[in-house]
Amino acid sequence: MSANPVDLKVTVGTLQFENPFILASAPPTADGNFIRKAFDLGWAGAVIKTVKPDEMSIEDVSPRFGVLRDRKGSVIGFENFELVSKRDTAYWIQEIGKLKKEYPQKVLIASIMADIKEKSWQDLSRAMEAAGADALELNFSCPHGMPERGMGAAIGQDPHISALITGWVKKAVGIPVIVKLSPNVSDIRVIAGAALDAGADALAAINTVQSLIGVDIETFEPLPNVGGFSTYGGYSGLAVKPIGLRCVSQISQGGKIPVHGIGGIGRWQDAIEYITVGAGAVQVCTEVMLNGFAVIQPMLKGLKAYMQRKDINSLSEICGLAAQKMVAHESLSRQTVARAEIVAADACIVCKKCATVCNESGYEAIYAVQDGVRIDQNKCDGCSLCSIVCPRQIIEMKICQG
Numbered sequence: 001m002s003a004n005p006v007d008l009k010v011t012v013g014t015l016q017f018e019n020p021f022i023l024a025s026a027p028p029t030a031d032g033n034f035i036r037k038a039f040d041l042g043w044a045g046a047v048i049k050t051v052k053p054d055e056m057s058i059e060d061v062s063p064r065f066g067v068l069r070d071r072k073g074s075v076i077g078f079e080n081f082e083l084v085s086k087r088d089t090a091y092w093i094q095e096i097g098k099l100k101k102e103y104p105q106k107v108l109i110a111s112i113m114a115d116i117k118e119k120s121w122q123d124l125s126r127a128m129e130a131a132g133a134d135a136l137e138l139n140f141s142c143p144h145g146m147p148e149r150g151m152g153a154a155i156g157q158d159p160h161i162s163a164l165i166t167g168w169v170k171k172a173v174g175i176p177v178i179v180k181l182s183p184n185v186s187d188i189r190v191i192a193g194a195a196l197d198a199g200a201d202a203l204a205a206i207n208t209v210q211s212l213i214g215v216d217i218e219t220f221e222p223l224p225n226v227g228g229f230s231t232y233g234g235y236s237g238l239a240v241k242p243i244g245l246r247c248v249s250q251i252s253q254g255g256k257i258p259v260h261g262i263g264g265i266g267r268w269q270d271a272i273e274y275i276t277v278g279a280g281a282v283q284v285c286t287e288v289m290l291n292g293f294a295v296i297q298p299m300l301k302g303l304k305a306y307m308q309r310k311d312i313n314s315l316s317e318i319c320g321l322a323a324q325k326m327v328a329h330e331s332l333s334r335q336t337v338a339r340a341e342i343v344a345a346d347a348c349i350v351c352k353k354c355a356t357v358c359n360e361s362g363y364e365a366i367y368a369v370q371d372g373v374r375i376d377q378n379k380c381d382g383c384s385l386c387s388i389v390c391p392r393q394i395i396e397m398k399i400c401q402g
């Protein structure tokens, strides 16, 4: 346990945050008063719900959310096809000014989106900068609604347009410009590289993953059901965390590029994972939508206790450490050999799940005996399936060579 007080402050590019937790652009930042509540509870920053040029009209549909539950009923994935901010630019100009006066130590980032016209992006950027925003986040990544009008992911799926718009915005403002990337591309590094080459100061990843959350099998209507029809939405929450981690690890270059990590963060452990793959700070949306702003409190407490236990004074010490250990498949060691081992035979309930899966999806290495199961080490290939399905976690993978 560290004797030194831990410092939760993080720096991403030139922006300094009192802790790594930022509210992502979404319904929890759709109103200045929501942001005030969040700041009072300890959030270090907020990205306001994406603002668009006033002349562009939008109309949301209802319902526009759907969820994926695990077999016990907990929400593990969330889908939305909500559009951008319903508030006009004048509202946000006024609120940004007020919020910055009331909370000078918090970081307020204006998320913006426009059609592919230099003037639209530059007018909006200049207005947000003049209002007092600490930075801009360019939404090149919304997967629904806006791409049909050439915006959102339609921009973020094209490296040339992404670079063009980043360049326009960089010419117009002096505040840092963050580009928010879409995971709905074949190689996120291409878009990230284009944005950085055009002057982006930082990246944010990920926006939602394009999805179809389900189908009503009685009526054959896709969900969410809007008058009998649906559309593809954006998937978020716990289920997308592995996609977010993959994207951040691919674009962070081991922590060298300033990146905001987003996607499925709901516990302090998730934030640590994102930081170790190269995120300087993290943004949170779905967890707050499902449980409120107060989720920050256990996250701050858990993060502090972890840092004390691990003797970490600053999160920069661990930024990118895991990303540096990601290699091509062919570079993975063939010398390391793991084998399944029963570590607590007394706790076995003889459900034989391990034997079933090993004999039907594995290597026929596990067989049942009267009081339990046995593993034939000569047949075990170390795939780990048995340890995954064991309901009592009594099978562990042990390194026996390498």
Ligand SMILES: Cc1cc2nc3c(=O)[nH]c(=O)nc-3n(C[C@H](O)[C@H](O)[C@H](O)COP(=O)(O)O)c2cc1C
Pocket: 024, 025, 026, 027, 049, 050, 078, 079, 080, 082, 083, 084, 085, 111, 139, 142, 180, 206, 207, 208, 235, 236, 237, 238, 240, 262, 263, 264, 265, 283, 284, 285, 286, 287
């Ligand atoms: C209902 C909803 C609305 C969202 N609206 C926006 C938006 O206006 N602008 C934006 O950049 N991202 C928007 N997002 C995406 C989130 O900011 C975030 O990138 C994504 O949800 C993944 O993070 P999470 O798993 O913590 O939710 C929205 C997400 C949800 C669920």
